[in-house]
Amino acid sequence: MKKKVKGKEGEKYLDYRIGLGKRAFDIIFSFLALVFFSPLLILIAIAIKLESKGPIIYSQRRVGTGYDIFTFYKFRTMVNDADKKLSKLSGLNEYLKEERKEHQIENGYKGEKECSDCKRLGKPCSPILFIDGVEICENQYLRLRKLELLQSAFFKMKDDPRITTVGxxxxxxxxxxxxxxxxxxxxDMSVVGNRPLPLYEAEHLTTDEWSYRFMAPAGITGLWQIRSTEVHNPEERIALDNQYAMIAKPWTDFKIVVKTIITFFSFKKASF
Structure with missing residues (x-):
């Protein structure tokens, strides 16, 4: 992983470098974690192998700090070749379904009343576009397209059929x-940072607004993971990633690690 990344913000350039203290913590914490979980690792490996065909460890190319690409590892929790089946399940993306449902409830795509954006600005919907035979305010359409782009980048599925029982x-x-x-x-990663993204997700996040998250280290846990119950759409998720990139410091990392450990041992729902 590169030690320094430069990102532009106005006329200023921001440098990111993993400090010696953070790197030392990462090494010590990770080594102790692997030693602590070592007996469990063998049992997990046996369970995965007995239930389904395929490798025990799942590897995938991920995008981390400064768009560096590395091989990411985790225990396989899905059937073999699950990535190849993703495109067939795109219609089940919860992010996309939730936004479409919200938009349909709001104005039914028919322009029967002011959309929330124009109402907030205190003006009537104008211009009105005709998309697929129905009327829709241009402001709402552009907002919807932006969200659909984000939602095509991030994928969330309820009761994903690719996940195994052990997984x-x-x-x-x-x-x-x-x-x-x-x-x-x-x-490749740090204990605390922003989640490294698969290539098909990262390629959608290359604008100045969305790419700031890549100025922070790739991490196992971060702000998004400990606040996942507060995140309702991809925009909020990226906002938290960008926020971490701006406020990352030892005290912030310490609080995130403590909250993650509490969540882990209380078996509360979190997004890792």
């Missing part, structure tokens, strides 16, 4: 993420 249990307990401590030891 579902591992995800609920967050045990599938344990191999990522190996990524931390290698220097």
């Amino acid at each position: 579902r249990m591992l995800r609920q307990l967050h045990f599938d993420e344990i191999p990522q401590f190996y990524n931390v030891l290698r220097g």
Whole structure:
């Protein structure tokens, strides 16, 4: 992983570098975590192998700090070749379904009343576009297209049919993420940072507004993970990632680690 990344904000250039203290913490914490979980790792490996065909460890190319690409590891929780089946399940994307439902409830795509954006600005909807035979305010249409772009980048599915029985249990307990401590030891990731994204997600986040998240280290846990119940759409998720990139410091990392440990051992729902 590159030690320094430059990102432009106005006329200023922001440098990111993993400090010696953070790197030392990453190495010590990850080593202790792997030692602590070592007996469990063997049991998990046996369970995965007995239930379904395929490798025990799932590897995928992910995008981390400064768009660096590395091999990301976790326990396999899905059937083999699950990535190849993703395109067939795009219609089940919860992010996309939720936004379409919200938009239909709001104005029915018929322009029967002011959309919320124009109402907030105190003006009538104008111009009105005709999309697929129905009327829709241009402001709402542009907003919807922006959200659909984000939602095509991020994928969330309820009751994903690709997940195995053992995999579902591992995800609920967050045990599938344990191999990522190996990524931390290698220097690909940090314990605390923004989640490294698959290539098909990262390629949608290259604008100035969305790319700031890549100025922070790729991490196992972060702001989004400990606040996942407060996040309702991809925009809020990226906002938290950008926020971490701006406020990242040892005290912030310490609080995130403590909250993550509490969540982990209380088996509360979190997004890792």
